[in-house]
Amino acid sequence: MRRLRYIAFIHKDPDSIYGVSFPDMPGCISAGVTIDEAVRNAVEALSGHVRMLEADGDQVPSPRDFDAIMDDPEFTGDRNGAMTTVIPLIRDRGSTTRINVSFDLGLLEAIDAAARERGQTRSAFLASAARKEIVD
Structure with missing residues (x-):
């Protein structure tokens, strides 16, 4: 089984915490006071989001590579001022x-x-x- 990794955008506005969003996983967001906390929370958020999609019988979107995300005009605004990172999908199987x-x-x-x-x-x-x- 190949290791799934999703590109994430990390934003921080003045006087706010770090926010994380996933271009290939609509509706999946996370946050943290520090970048490290935001990334750790993003791992949990991604896992939980995928678990809910699977429980509902919905398709789990495949992750695209960095260049595909950066070239997608749909995310022009989301990319503006964002840092990017890669978040691994760690599936919690519950057993x-x-x-x-x-x-x-x-x-x-x-x-x-x-x-x-x-x-x-x-x-x-x-x-x-x-x-x-x-x-x-």
């Missing part, structure tokens, strides 16, 4: 799968200690770290 992975014992001990500090299970910590790595 977990048991897997077998191998780690160096010292790394595993560090993972478990960090998970305990955060009040997380090892699985939750690793999932959170993986999501962060995929987004960054």
Whole structure:
């Protein structure tokens, strides 16, 4: 399965937070106080939007490449003053799968200690770290 990534526009007006919109995903928007928060929230917004489209039996729009978005006259106003970024679609399937992975014992001990500090299970910590790595 190929990794789907959607172009997003990030806007910030004076005295406002950062707003995020997706040219290929009409109606999907997000925001954040910082750019990093806006991008993290955009990942969640994109996932939730796709989940709702699929639940309604609607087609999920395919992402276009950067040049196609930038050349589309429909988005001339949206592009004005916007920063662009790429947001990965991380599908939340609502079910977990048991897997077998191998780690160096010292790394595993560090993972478990960090998970305990955060009040997380090892699985939750690793999932959170993986999501962060995929987004960054």
